[in-house]
Structure formats: structure tokens, C-alpha cells
Amino acid sequence: MARSRLTPEREAELYEAVLDLLREVGYDALTMDAVATRTRSSKATLYRQWGSKAELVARALRHNKPVSLAEIDSGSLRGDFHAMLELTDDCQMEKDSALMRGLAHAVHNNPELLQALRELLIEPEMTGLDEVLRRAVDRGEISADNPALRLVPHMLIGAFIARPLIEDQPVDHAFLSGYLDAVVLPALGV
């Protein structure tokens, strides 16, 4: 893969710069020129390595989530969910929440971005989450036909988007931890 020509350190540096720009100006105003300037690289290099702005952004977001959810295996669903929370500190969580709000809007006008996010970010995360939920079904914690099983991502996205909107409060561990216990686990019958 062309991508392998970069050192992992350089790749991480590029992804960080992309996420910084994304938070500063949003997806629509983010240009490959700005990424090239910020990272002292050439636009040709960026396009050769990533093909498109959509793919670069999706890979940067994926890089931001280095641990696969499927690797978490504490022995209980509640333990797995709370272990997921521990992967991110409050400051990072607020940053993620701002990114998510921006992207929820941008995908509406950018089908290519939605496609890249689905393939590179949403599907791997969903697969990891499915794995965590499947183990809970296998352990007998959740009934295999519980209709809330396929709605966990919706519940979690709601917590992230609605908290700043409704309560003017950032998403943090205390809130998400309470939300898991009050909403997600009861809906799953745990």
C-alpha cells in the first residue's frame, strides 16, 4: 500500500492535524491545501496516499480510535461498557462530541464522506459493538431477540448529541456512565 511509505509517527502527525482543522473549520471548509500547509506536505502526496478528502478524514477519525471495542472483554456487559468509557478522558470526549456534531451535518451534503465514514469508521465500530453485545447474549445477559440490540448505537449517539444541545453541558464520564445505567442497560434488559 502507498500508505506504508509514511512512518507511523508521520502518519499520526498528519491525522492529528486533519482532526484539528476539522474542529476549527468543519468539513466543508477543510481543504487539502490547508492540510498540506499545516503539515508541510504536498497536496500531491496527500492525494496519492489517501485518494480524497473524505477518505483522509475518515482515516484520521479511525486513527483517533485505536482500540477495537471487540478487544474489551471484562466478563460482563456493564463492565465492557464502562471499560469503553475509560478509553477516553473527559477532554477528548468533548472534542469527539464536537466533531460528531459537525460530521452529522456534513454527511448530509457529502455522500462520499458518508460512504467513507461508513466503511472506515462506523462499520468497524459497529462490528466491535456487535461483538461485545454478542458475548453478552452468549453469557445469557441479553435475550437474543431483544429488539434494543440493534439500537444501541442510536442510544449512544443520542447521548453525545443531545447533552450539549439540551443541557448546555459537555458530554463527560459522569453523564455517559449514568446514561448507560439508566437507559442502555435497562433497554437491553440487563
Next chain:
Amino acid sequence: MARSRLTPEREAELYEAVLDLLREVGYDALTMDAVATRTRSSKATLYRQWGSKAELVARALRHNKPVSLAEIDSGSLRGDFHAMLELTDDCQMEKDSALMRGLAHAVHNNPELLQALRELLIEPEMTGLDEVLRRAVDRGEISADNPALRLVPHMLIGAFIARPLIEDQPVDHAFLSGYLDAVVLPALGV
């Protein structure tokens, strides 16, 4: 109030035009000039009647929701929730969902819009929802100390935002109805 100088028909026409523009171009690109042109009114009139773009947009959104949730009283929480769904047809629901995605992004950069939405839209809706939930508590359907009581808006917003993002499907009655039964009511212990 200055607002009363417009006929209700004219006011409704103006609000419809604002919502159309909002869906077409988004909040940031929506100008009072465009509203004036589209509605054949003067910018001076718009500012005199509504004071600011943020207030005009918030009032247009509120106008879009003419029935107060508190007026719904079917005798059971499940009945009330499903009656809420019946207020909106699938086509309107998809339009609302697109608006909501756009606004969730716009409020991030427009504190004045967030303030206007809170006062004119979010708080009245939350008050109506609280009333529906309070009656369910009074009937003994929900325990008064259930922590999910204050998280219902988050669950509902999640359904609206996540469905198009994750499943590439519009929000419709069938989905929301299933979500209420699989997530919201079980979290409330109903």
C-alpha cells in the same frame, strides 16, 4: 406586540418560507435578504417583527409544531407516545430530521441561535414532554425516581439523528414506533 400586525396566514407563509430556505441552504447561509426576497417583504419589516435571524428561525420552527405535547392525554404513556407520532406524517418527519441535523451543527457556532431555540422550542417541548411523563408517574406507570425520566429527550434525539447516519434510512413511523417500544418504554420500566 409588533408581531400581531401580520395576519396569521401571512405569518404562516413567512415561517414556511424560512423553513424551506433553512432546508435548502442551512442556517449559516440563510440571510434576512433571502427571506425578504422569497417572501416579498422588506428586511426592515423582518427585523421589526422578529429582531434577529435566530429568533425568526426559532419561531418558524415552533410554528411547525402547533400541537403542545401536554395536550395529548390518552390515558397511558405508550398511548401518549404513539399519539405524538401520529401528529407527524412520514414525509414531514424526514424533513424535520434533516432540519434537526443541520441545526445541531449550526448551534455550535451560533450561541444566539442556541439561546433562541432553547427558549422558543426546546423548553416548551421539554415542558410538554415533562407533563406527559409526570402524568405517567402519577398513574404509577413510572417510578418517580427512575433516572431515565430526564433522559427521554436524549433517547429521542438519538433516534432522529442516528437512523439516517447508521442505516441510510429515513426516520419514519415504523422505526420510531419500534424505538419507543424497544428503548424508551423499557428504560422507563414501562
